[in-house]
Amino acid sequence: MKTCLRLFSVGLVFITTIVVAQVSNVEGLTPLDGVPTKRQSNIESSDNQREDKFWEDVKSAGNKKAFEAYIKQYPNGRFIDLAKAYIERMKSNPAPITNALPSNSLMAAVLWSYEGDNGPQHWGDTFPICEAGEKQSPINIVDPFERSYDVLNVDYKVGPLKLLNNGHTIQVNVEAGSTLTINHDIFHLLQFHFHRPSEEQINGKNSAMILHFVHKSQDGKLAILGVLLNEGKDNGAIKTLWANLPLRQGEEYRPEKVNFNPTALIPKELGFYNYEGSLSTPPCTEGVQFYILKKPMEISKDQVAKFPYKLNARPIQSLNGRQIGASSN
Numbered sequence: 238m239k240t241c242l243r244l245f246s247v248g249l250v251f252i253t254t255i256v257v258a259q260v261s262n263v264e265g266l267t268p269l270d271g272v273p274t275k276r277q278s279n280i281e282s283s284d285n286q287r288e289d290k291f292w293e294d295v296k297s298a299g300n301k302k303a304f305e306a307y308i309k310q311y312p313n314g315r316f317i318d319l320a321k322a323y324i325e326r327m328k329s330n331p332a333p334i335t336n337a338l339p340s341n342s343l344m345a346a347v348l349w350s351y352e353g354d355n356g357p358q359h360w361g362d363t364f365p366i367c368e369a370g371e372k373q374s375p376i377n378i379v380d381p382f383e384r385s386y387d388v389l390n391v392d393y394k395v396g397p398l399k400l401l402n403n404g405h406t407i408q409v410n411v412e413a414g415s416t417l418t419i420n421h422d423i424f425h426l427l428q429f430h431f432h433r434p435s436e437e438q439i440n441g442k443n444s445a446m447i448l449h450f451v452h453k454s455q456d457g458k459l460a461i462l463g464v465l466l467n468e469g470k471d472n473g474a475i476k477t478l479w480a481n482l483p484l485r486q487g488e489e490y491r492p493e494k495v496n497f498n499p500t501a502l503i504p505k506e507l508g509f510y511n512y513e514g515s516l517s518t519p520p521c522t523e524g525v526q527f528y529i530l531k532k533p534m535e536i537s538k539d540q541v542a543k544f545p546y547k548l549n550a551r552p553i554q555s556l557n558g559r560q561i562g563a564s565s566n
């Protein structure tokens with residue numbers, strides 16, 4: 238089975254480097270997610286439904302003509318990168334590809350993992366930046382620090398709860414409207430997700446878990462706010478999340494009438510360490526600003542045990558001369 242998967246992965250290396258690099262730029266995001274816009278009306282959502290339907294038809298046809306039709310009809314469509322990648326793939330293998338490919342959101346999931354043949358030591362085989370990059374995440378946060386004067390402002394809004402088990406973590410998708418402001422730059426919260434144990438270390442020590450809040454600015458810059466979770470008391474907000482865990486991998490679960498405010502997972506004091514890093518999952522894209530809050534939140538031992546992934550943290554990466562910043566508080 239493993240050999241089979243491996244062969245399958247190798248066959249997909251070509252297409253996935255394109256697809257994953259272009260489509261899934263944000264750590265833990267499914268390729269279908271994008272930057273939320275403020276304008277989200279019913280008209281937009283019915284347009285999206287039409288596009289989804291068209292895309293499903295194109296995908297089930299699985300031939301070059303169908304993908305070209307999609308590109309023509311939706312030149313700025315949400316699946317444009319996938320459509321182009323599929324066409325590229327067909328240049329070397331013109332057979333219809335529908336049965337050969339997993340669904341979009343699961344595509345990345347089969348190509349890398351945290352252990353074994355597709356573990357972090359091998360990510361670079363398929364995703365070159367993971368190995369060649371010099372500003373990779375996570376890091377061990379240890380002094381000397383450079384004083385940072387950045388000012389953070391977290392403004393998260395309550396919204397309907399949407400959870401996704403993407404095969405690597407539990408991710409909570411967030412509606413447009415929640416922001417992190419760094420000085421005067423506004424970053425929109427897209428999603429947050431968990432790592433066990435924490436990816437970032439403080440003085441060589443891991444916390445039980447870490448939360449990564451993933452944000453994107455209008456011009457495409459990424460900022461991740463990290464909240465360490467130390468073992469302690471039951472966490473009420475996490476209780477709500479765990480009570481609504483999706484049973485199946487790859488499908489977003491929207492429990493009826495459950496609202497959630499991510500602010501419940503942010504400590505009051507926003508003192509931080511900051512550094513420039515990367516997505517800590519393939520394709521390991523660099524240029525991501527990290528702000529790891531000094532103040533941890535608590536999570537109970539039982540709650541840690543209920544998280545469905547025993548290990549989903551990338552090992553510590555070399556600092557390579559990067560300066561770590563720290564706020565005064």
Ligand SMILES: [Zn+2]
Pocket residue numbers: 264265430431432449517
């Ligand atoms: Zn993360």
